[in-house]
Amino acid sequence: MRFEISPTDPNLDTALRIRVVGLPPGERVTVRAAQRDLRGARWRSTTAFTADRDGTVDLARDAPVEGSYDGVDPMGLIWSMRPLDALSFDGPVDVRHPTELDLTASAPGVPDATATVRRRRIPAGLVRTEVREHGLVGVMYHPAGRSGLGAVLMLAGAEAGIHEDDAALLAAHGYAVLALALAGVPGRPPTLQDIPLEYAHRAIDHLRSLPFVDPGRLVVTGGSKGGEAALLIGATNPAVTGVVSIVGSGVLIAGISQDVMTGSFLEIMRTPVANWTVGGRPLPYVPTVVTAQLEKLVAEGAPVPLRLAFEPGLSSSVVAEATIPVERINGPVLLLSGECDASSGPAFHQFAADRLAAHGRPHEHVVYPGAGHQIAAPPYAPTTVSVLPIAGVTFDYGGEPAATAKARADVWRRTLEFLSASG
Template structure:
């Protein structure tokens, strides 16, 4: 490596996963063309890469907040482009980073644009999922299998139940990142983890009722009510939790459905919702081999499916509906419009909606690799998720701030009301 070339990550090479960094290069020749490259290995050992060609200014410097990428994994001025454009060599591969105690390490390199691509400078960005002082407690009590994250300090803090997705196993990423921002968060596995069944034929709200009670009684929790955050299939679970269970003040629904999907839902040993199913004849196989399943789900508004619709007008808390306009898993925007119409017909105004143009299904915490397609646990094959990478990345940044604002507004204010009543 050439010692005179300096690659810096500001304010520090060590940061939180959802914090931006400022990438700067100095010591190059005037107007020199170089390749900036990023590499990272996920929890499954898969290598992800991104690269972009930049031209130094007259002083031999490059500033990713000022200078455009000329070609590569992205073009234009994209300060965090090297992170969200990380891709695996194998198609239909999703980036897996779910263990809170394992940082996301990204190696940044400056390479010569011509010749053999000799490395001129390198630096590693350590992106922590778990902030200093945040506690992680594995929960195995009663039927609950999950992880509880608690911020440092005396608190009390607002509490959130994180359902993440319907997939088997347990993902800690979003939950611990919320805890870093001042929430007590319990993320739970639904199946395929610890001693839970590897597969399920039905779901029971009793499990989530137990989880809510555990969370409400956890140390440092303020108020009497909790928030719920979801994504995809867990979106309809979140709606049912908010509708049928007590103590839910705020629910974030991201790219879900307004009906109970795939599995019948039970509560106290009685089925309360039938399952909305799919019609495989409407699923399209694309040239890449991935499926486009957007039109595969049956119409929840059809008369024959009315027993799958969730009566969200009965919910006492607030809703934040989030839909990606290019969601190829299903038509999230249509489901939001149907829910809004239903609530308004019942005289309810306890909701707000956000639509993100050119964004795909997996809206997650920001600065992670964009995923255009991957294996679908329910379908059993790779599927397209939709979205344009740049727009999707911008949506994740905006949504992450909005989620925190929404929960703080409705959970902390609820705590204040509860305290006043006491």
């Protein structure tokens, strides 16, 4: 009995073909997958299969008869992993380390089969550059020795910081990708409060000036708060030729007055601050609202769906002023939402979709059935944990693990297709 796995040297966003061969026909085999995350926590999944008449189990063909996921899914072993240790979110991580996926197959009467696959977060053949020009803070990746590259400006969400590994994975598909820090790192404000929109425009100017970039091809993408920001930046800069907003919003929502990991959730929700400024003046925003229901959940220590603070603001008089003029985006727009998102659900993207439709602008709004908030890149990662501690409470991001995993893979596919179609 042995594993056959291809490709043998994959990136983190590469789907794997996993087979177990050399079994007695009809034999039951238990397959376990294990890995550690960047902070050392262990994750594991366990499934059982029945070998076919040739003594083979093929995860791309066979559904498990028992275990951590149902149905045929070649990457089910990975997304269905659950943590064995308490999860940590403190301190820096080194994204240069690959994820080591350890596989074990056990069947009666034969020695166990084992295999390890090193899945790279940072693909080979890329040039990494720390960007500090013009007051910018970010990390860029692009394929070595290439020119005329389409450019991508990648933005993080409310967690702020730099999504360096996501940028590298995207760059490996043939793009110059700048993961830009809006906040939360040295040299930038600590939170998403009063961020000058001019800062993002300087980043676009920088990208377009690079000798290996085609200045006529520039897409802005982001998830959650980053998706909202992507729509705003695209609507205010004619050099942007397309926008991908993942679980974002077509209306500007209030900024964040404290660190989302260490601050007080209720204080953040009760403190009205602007996310963005233009010429030093704050842009209008939909306020967050602390309702009695929200206070009750916090007091009970129950998981909090963030939409309970967001949705009441949609009835405020400022919505019209806070709606992003997405019809000004100089290119197509891709809006990607999770049906069961407990944070900024599809209704927030629908503001943008309706406005784009009313102006006859090219766009698509995809709503993934059963999926939650965590559908942004990269694909093929565990999706079993949707309740996480943030700002002194636990956030419920919503969605079913299998649906969120399926959506995350499709979000990545659609993003790559969108970039390819942009020229």
